[in-house]
Amino acid sequence: MELEEAKEKIVEVLTKKAKTKSKFYFNDLSKILDLKPREAKKLVTKLIETEVLEYWSSGSTTMYGLKGMGKQASAEHED
Amino acid sequence: MAKHETPLLDQLESGPWPSFVSDMKQEAAARAKNEKNVEYQIPQDVVEDLLGVLELSYADGTTHWKHGGIVGVFGYGGGVIGRYCDQPETFPGVAHFHTMRVAQPAGKFYKTDYLKKLCDLWGFRGSGLTNMHGSTGDIILLGTTTPQLEEIFYELTHNFNQDLGGSGSNLRTPADCIGQARCEYACYDTQDLCHTLTEEYQDELHRPAFPYKFKFKFDGCPNCCVASIARSDMSFIGTWKDDIRIDQDAVKGYVNGDFPPNAGAHAGRDWGPFDIQKEVIDLCPTECMRYEDGKLEINNKECTRCMHCINVMPRALRPGKETGCSILVGAKAPILDGAQMGSLLVPFVEVNKEDGYAAIKEVIEAIWDWWMEEGKNRERLGELMKRQGFQRLLEVTGIKPVAQHVQEPRTNPYIFWKEDEVEGGWDRDINEFRKTHLR
Numbered sequence: 069m070e071l072e073e074a075k076e077k078i079v080e081v082l083t084k085k086a087k088t089k090s091k092f093y094f095n096d097l098s099k100i101l102d103l104k105p106r107e108a109k110k111l112v113t114k115l116i117e118t119e120v121l122e123y124w125s126s127g128s129t130t131m132y133g134l135k136g137m138g139k140q141a142s143a144e145h146e147d
Numbered sequence: 148m149a150k151h152e153t154p155l156l157d158q159l160e161s162g163p164w165p166s167f168v169s170d171m172k173q174e175a176a177a178r179a180k181n182e183k184n185v186e187y188q189i190p191q192d193v194v195e196d197l198l199g200v201l202e203l204s205y206a207d208g209t210t211h212w213k214h215g216g217i218v219g220v221f222g223y224g225g226g227v228i229g230r231y232c233d234q235p236e237t238f239p240g241v242a243h244f245h246t247m248r249v250a251q252p253a254g255k256f257y258k259t260d261y262l263k264k265l266c267d268l269w270g271f272r273g274s275g276l277t278n279m280h281g282s283t284g285d286i287i288l289l290g291t292t293t294p295q296l297e298e299i300f301y302e303l304t305h306n307f308n309q310d311l312g313g314s315g316s317n318l319r320t321p322a323d324c325i326g327q328a329r330c331e332y333a334c335y336d337t338q339d340l341c342h343t344l345t346e347e348y349q350d351e352l353h354r355p356a357f358p359y360k361f362k363f364k365f366d367g368c369p370n371c372c373v374a375s376i377a378r379s380d381m382s383f384i385g386t387w388k389d390d391i392r393i394d395q396d397a398v399k400g401y402v403n404g405d406f407p408p409n410a411g412a413h414a415g416r417d418w419g420p421f422d423i424q425k426e427v428i429d430l431c432p433t434e435c436m437r438y439e440d441g442k443l444e445i446n447n448k449e450c451t452r453c454m455h456c457i458n459v460m461p462r463a464l465r466p467g468k469e470t471g472c473s474i475l476v477g478a479k480a481p482i483l484d485g486a487q488m489g490s491l492l493v494p495f496v497e498v499n500k501e502d503g504y505a506a507i508k509e510v511i512e513a514i515w516d517w518w519m520e521e522g523k524n525r526e527r528l529g530e531l532m533k534r535q536g537f538q539r540l541l542e543v544t545g546i547k548p549v550a551q552h553v554q555e556p557r558t559n560p561y562i563f564w565k566e567d568e569v570e571g572g573w574d575r576d577i578n579e580f581r582k583t584h585l586r
Contacts, residue, residue, distance in 0.1 A: 075506070092522060093358075093524045094316065094355065094356045094358075095358065095523075095524055103277065104520065105356060105520060106516070106519070108356075109224035109350075109354070109356040112356065113354050114223065116194070116224070116354075122217055123217065123219055123224040124215060124216065124217050124314070125215055125216065125217075125219070125224065125225070125227070125228055125229065125314060125315040125316070125355075126215035126228075127228040127246070127314055127315075128216060128314030128315065128359075128360060129315060129316055129357035129359060129360075129524075129525055130224050130225070130316040132218075133537055140216065140217055141188065141217060144216065144229075144231050144243070146216075146217060146218060146293060
């Protein structure tokens, strides 16, 4: 799968769900891409590098979200 | 005069042990004095506010830290844990108080000038408070603000030759014992294996794509000083294939009282003369030793590598010469299902530096492929093993079942065979069958 296609799929699904959820597990992303985890990881890493996605970490668990989505960035003045 | 009154914290200092509260007050005072004229990059009174918020938490019985954050250094999904205080107006110094995890060197070897430089950096760009070391082994730098993260990361990677450690759904910073550098029991070079795998699996360490955390720990011998068997999803414990080496003269030396048992440890009181029968032979968990007519014998096939006899008489007994490691998997010490010890997966594997530890990497990667595909969110390897069964783990790693995998005789009378395990599969020639089995 090409990066552009992956980006479209992920942005579409994550935007659609944005009202209820802003952070997603890696597994959710690989399901959206319908790829095995290792293949999905390559694309997801690229989407992080190009700042389409961003990490969120509790310290023990990491989740992914569209950059700037959710309350935290503005609440903590990180935007 | 302290910025905040802290009567509850002050009480903690009254006990007989060194108190972290005293350490924090010392750091708060040093920052206030600033004898070195440091241009602090985060609030000078950060530690005072930290004491204040902690006092408040003790007073009202609840935490004032929010959960997690989006901050990090570019491209890394681990190593930084965002922490924000929910009382920023009262305690502005800790409004942002992010944790950084720094990978410790293998075996935790430092030079003092390195530690001094690290403390200077952290005093300048952070709170000055550290946790040496965290449970996973990292150097934990406690408390800084978002703009400092990239600055610190640059310093660490360019001037300290050091990287951030793992956090989140990552491979966590691998940890090892001091190994062959200082310990004669070490059956393999723990530091080299730890360092090599840390470098090999950089992607897994920094870019989280696992269902949850994953820990490697390396112990050079079954004494397990790093407690890898209890604390890591995958533990590498040094062992040997051949026989324990016995120096019969030294055994006699212990019996005659020429050498102190346990290399002189536990010598704080008089335990009476050394009794090899009581202190070694009778304590062997598999009863595979005997001492008769001044000669020690060990039935090595029964030895479970408990290390007790070797620890008691280190001059007389040494691990064998054909050394390698055992790989155990699935240990954890957290919330879901409670703590779990590692299960033996590979009884013995050579730790071969020459081929870049190929045999070990093969097991690791097979396990990761399985866990990444089948693991549920926030499910540790040990939980997946419980859910799908040890047999499934053997299938995915291509390891043949051996006696060492069996904990106890089977209690479930049902066996479900798979078609490929049965000769001829499920298909049969019904006419052939009817020749010997009438309808």
